Amino acid sequence: MKIINSAIYAVAILGALTVQAQADGYPAVPLLSTSKTVMDEEIAYPANGPAKINAMLVTILPGEKTVAHQHGVPLFVYVLEGEVTVDYGEHGKKVFTQGQTFMEAMAIEHVGTNVTSSPVKLLAVYLSAEGAKDVIPRQ
Template structure:
């Protein structure tokens, strides 16, 4: 996966907002038209609203099954994350990794590291639209 992301980043050099200089270092982290499970990115309609959250998960802790109706991007600041989908697929990310989260797909995130998992997540949503929907009990 890292090799794929590196190749993808090499192909987006024209999309960099700032250029490297003596006092500025620019390192592309993510550019993709699909989420990590291969679904296309679709922005919600309505008045745009960008939200950022710092999410911390204790060792062994889980987010619980949920889905995001809007695109979101996560930077793993500390720890190791394992994301499980209902179809059995999993995705792992560790400190320094950036991932394009799945959209409208039930998933559960789990801290598989020994310390606190810290995620910096940005949601590209719309005013009044939820960022996360918890799975109803019994489903």
Template sequence: MLRKILCAALLIVAPASAAPQTEKLLSTDKTVTGQPIVSPDHPTVLATMLTFQPGDKTVVHKHAYPHYGYMLEGVLTLTNVETGKVFEIKAGEFLVEMQNTAHYGENRGKVPVKILIVDSVPEGVTSNAVPVQP
């Protein structure tokens, strides 16, 4: 009997499992340049891990569909070729890249940049980066 009472007492005073912690990173309906986010009908999700070594730079390109990024490490510099505006995205930040706007990304820092990219594209599309001739 004493054993049952002790077990019941332990259950009462034992801390419950902690709930997972959540941190809102971003809530928006606009891209980094203020454009509305336009998603395709019946989208397919593509998830990619990108790593930029120091000095790495993408070609000038556009995204026809929503292109989201979560910065895991480093600082990515994005340059809007059409306006010249420069954006710096740091580790821990979430980004909604510009759509249908020529731009490029580069790592101007001394450490690698790691980004988790999520694209929302129509079925059958395998890439959301379209190179643009300068």
């Protein structure tokens, strides 16, 4: 019962904080809050140099796929349009659709594929650093 009450209390506080943020003129809509990637890896920030953010719009046309790759930095992804299927090899496949957000796998190689008849548009935000590799293609 104590755990349930604590969970209810935490949800109430989070709800109040969201209302408070909106009441203070900052109309934020939470998209994602996590400390792990989609493959349950702990998020680890690069320490190569000064912090740097790289934001990109990624478009995958119908039938296209990315190269097999990993990420040297945490990557936040927001699916703006369409549907992407990501193959994590022995870890399975995941399908992400419009409006979904996730922290992409870092050390697990993966390939994103558009198996639909419409383009996929992703907002990719790399939490990077000078000298860090955002994308590491398979050699």
